Amino acid sequence: MRVEEVLEVIGSKESSSVSPWDKVIIAMIRRAKIRFNYKIWIVFDFANTFFMVLTYFLLAFIVKPESISQAGYGQSYFTFALIGIAVSHYVTASLRSLSITLRFEQFHGTLESVLSTPTSFIIIFLGDVLYYFLYSTAFLVLIIGIGLALNAALVINLETMLTLSILVILLVLANLPIGIISAAMVLRFKQGDPIGWLITWINNLLSGVFFPVLLLPTQLRFVSLLLPLTFSLDAIRYSLIWGANLLHSRIIRDILYMVIYIVVGYPISIKIFSIAYDSVRKRGELSAY
Amino acid sequence: MVLNVVSEVDEVLNIFQVKEKKHESFITRAVASLYYQLRILFEYRMAIAIDIIDITISVLIYYFVSFLISKQALSSLGYSPDYLAFAVLGISLSRYLWSSISRLAHKLSHEISEGTLESLVVADVDNLKSWLVGQIMYGFSWSSFWFVGAIIIGMILGAGISTNLLAWFQAIFVLLLTIVVHSGIGVIAAGMYIKHKELETMLFFLSVAMEFLGGVLYPISLLYNIAPLYYISLSLPFTHGLELFRRTLMDELPLLHPKMIFHMVFLIAFLPLVYLGFKVFNKYLEIAKKEGILAAY
Numbered sequence: 001m002r003v004e005e006v007l008e009v010i011g012s013k014e015s016s017s018v019s020p021w022d023k024v025i026i027a028m029i030r031r032a033k034i035r036f037n038y039k040i041w042i043v044f045d046f047a048n049t050f051f052m053v054l055t056y057f058l059l060a061f062i063v064k065p066e067s068i069s070q071a072g073y074g075q076s077y078f079t080f081a082l083i084g085i086a087v088s089h090y091v092t093a094s095l096r097s098l099s100i101t102l103r104f105e106q107f108h109g110t111l112e113s114v115l116s117t118p119t120s121f122i123i124i125f126l127g128d129v130l131y132y133f134l135y136s137t138a139f140l141v142l143i144i145g146i147g148l149a150l151n152a153a154l155v156i157n158l159e160t161m162l163t164l165s166i167l168v169i170l171l172v173l174a175n176l177p178i179g180i181i182s183a184a185m186v187l188r189f190k191q192g193d194p195i196g197w198l199i200t201w202i203n204n205l206l207s208g209v210f211f212p213v214l215l216l217p218t219q220l221r222f223v224s225l226l227l228p229l230t231f232s233l234d235a236i237r238y239s240l241i242w243g244a245n246l247l248h249s250r251i252i253r254d255i256l257y258m259v260i261y262i263v264v265g266y267p268i269s270i271k272i273f274s275i276a277y278d279s280v281r282k283r284g285e286l287s288a289y
Numbered sequence: 290m291v292l293n294v295v296s297e298v299d300e301v302l303n304i305f306q307v308k309e310k311k312h313e314s315f316i317t318r319a320v321a322s323l324y325y326q327l328r329i330l331f332e333y334r335m336a337i338a339i340d341i342i343d344i345t346i347s348v349l350i351y352y353f354v355s356f357l358i359s360k361q362a363l364s365s366l367g368y369s370p371d372y373l374a375f376a377v378l379g380i381s382l383s384r385y386l387w388s389s390i391s392r393l394a395h396k397l398s399h400e401i402s403e404g405t406l407e408s409l410v411v412a413d414v415d416n417l418k419s420w421l422v423g424q425i426m427y428g429f430s431w432s433s434f435w436f437v438g439a440i441i442i443g444m445i446l447g448a449g450i451s452t453n454l455l456a457w458f459q460a461i462f463v464l465l466l467t468i469v470v471h472s473g474i475g476v477i478a479a480g481m482y483i484k485h486k487e488l489e490t491m492l493f494f495l496s497v498a499m500e501f502l503g504g505v506l507y508p509i510s511l512l513y514n515i516a517p518l519y520y521i522s523l524s525l526p527f528t529h530g531l532e533l534f535r536r537t538l539m540d541e542l543p544l545l546h547p548k549m550i551f552h553m554v555f556l557i558a559f560l561p562l563v564y565l566g567f568k569v570f571n572k573y574l575e576i577a578k579k580e581g582i583l584a585a586y
Binding site: 040043044047048051054055058059061062063064067068077194197198201202204205210211215216 | 335338339342343346349350353354356357358359362363366372493494497498500501505506507508511512514515
């Protein structure tokens with residue numbers, strides 16, 4: 001084979017018959033196969049969540065109901081905490097899926113190979129996000145199921161489920177820009193995932209996952225308004241506790257906030273990721289970890 | 290020339306054939322095992338920083354949750370009405386649970402998957418006992434870092450934890466007793482792990498279940514609402530260790546107080562687990578050596 005021929009093969013654009021959507025599904029199955037090899041983490045994740053739900057079920061017996069009703073979330077602390085636990089799983093998924101993928105490939109020395117394939121990294125990433133989204137949805141169903149078995153005061157009907165689906169998609173989309181920035185840091189600095197962890201903790205503390213935001217001091221309450229999870233949680237709680245749909249004024253307000261995060265967040269995060277990606281490629285550090 | 294080469298080869302063979310006589314003491318070897326693990330930890334400074342933030346945020350979450358808790362409800366269950374102190378003492382002690390029960394098996398899993406367990410066994414002189422003790426000491430140091438951090442942050446936020454020196458001596462005694470008992474379970478688990486690799490999943494589950502059933506975040510009497518779980522909880526040493534620990538640092542009750550004796554006797558009854566643990570570990574190590582499965586994973 002002549003050199004020109006080899007160059008032609010390498011330089012030719014892949015004329016694959018596989019559609020981008022099929023590639024996303026393949027990437028998702030690939031991630032699922034890898035994750036399900038680590039059964040210990042899945043068992044740990046489920047057991048942890050199961051016992052966490054039971055813990056808050058028991059803790060609710062000694063909570064003053066008025067502190068929950070003052071915040072507008074009914075009388076049941078268990079229902080309040082149950083929704084917080086279920087929804088925060090999606091945030092962890094959207095914040096950390098890309099950085100976990102990058103770190104995994106980086107650590108096993110396969111990042112360069114993955115990025116050298118004709119398949120765009122965005123497709124592989126979307127496959128991963130889809131996997132984590134479905135995984136978190138399984139958690140949501142499990143948690144709601146346990147909650148209902150323990151008499152959580154949830155309004156479950158077609159309208160609230162439709163509202164919940166849209167709010168969850170907006171929640172993931174609103175949090176993904178922070179996930180993209182976190183991944184850019186992993187790519188550039190090759191250190192665990194400090195931003196992902198930090199935002200996950202700040203979310204747990206300030207977004208009202210375990211207690212109403214009203215309990216926070218004024219300054220911290222202002223910080224909580226900068227977190228998309230605060231609005232997602234408020235809307236989801238309002239829908240599942242009071243049966244409100246997408247046309248309710250409070251839910252419309254929360255959706256508007258999430259749309260602002262999406263519109264502002266994506267251009268900024270993609271720009272930061274591109275800078276980190278180009279810098280790593282120029283330095284030839286794609287395979288370093 | 291030929292004679293020279295022969296004598297050199299003999300010298301080398303002699304060196305290989307000489308059995309190493311000089312062994313460091315058991316304590317020195319255990320401390321060496323602790324030291325190398327600490328060296329590894331300090332290489333990961335980011336992990337230490339993440340741990341510090343984790344401690345701070347965990348305590349802060351329960352600081353805010355404490356505003357939701359009814360003081361009357363907590364008092365009616367027989368505790369001081371300070372939920373922050375209750376939760377801080379619970380989460381700080383629970384860290385020892387993971388390090389006592391699951392860490393050894395997890396560490397063995399790591400050594401096996403990295404292919405270094407066989408090398409450890411080859412260099413071993415006491416059936417890995419000093420290595421195990423060093424690793425237990427490391428788990429203790431790491432959990433103590435969490436323990437001290439959580440208690441300090443809790444006290445800064447106003448948790449009503451005793452500052453009485455005598456109460457603290459008693460609390461440290463209870464803490465050590467709890468750790469020793471659970472380390473016995475951990476050594477048994479680590480031994481069984483050498484042969485039955487699927488056990489690691491079970492151990493994770495066991496740690497999480499014990500943490501839940503021990504009442505880390507809620508008074509154990511609330512488990513009456515799910516009666517079978519209440520009785521399972523009473524059969525676990527962790528439940529009694531935590532109860533003794535809380536009563537000591539929240540109410541300053543002495544060990545001979547009627548509310549304490551039952552828990553104390555129960556915890557002491559588990560002490561033979563430590564002896565049994567090393568026996569089981571030795572047995573499985575011998576089996577693994579004979580079957581040549583030390584490096585298998």
